[in-house]
Amino acid sequence: MCTRDDLQDWVIEALKSFGGNGTIVQVARHIWENHSEELQHSGDLYYT
Secondary structure (H helix, E strand, C coil): CCCCHHHHHHHHHHHCCCCCCHHHHHHHHHHHHHHHHHHHHHHHHHHH
């Protein structure tokens, strides 16, 4: 199960993958493509 701290790390990871810049949609897509299974098993955090 992931935590809010994991989400912060994933946002940073996503931004780094885009060279430090990315739209919200790009970041969200990157997180979903790389961490969807963890998100789906994170309980209420999935919906935030």
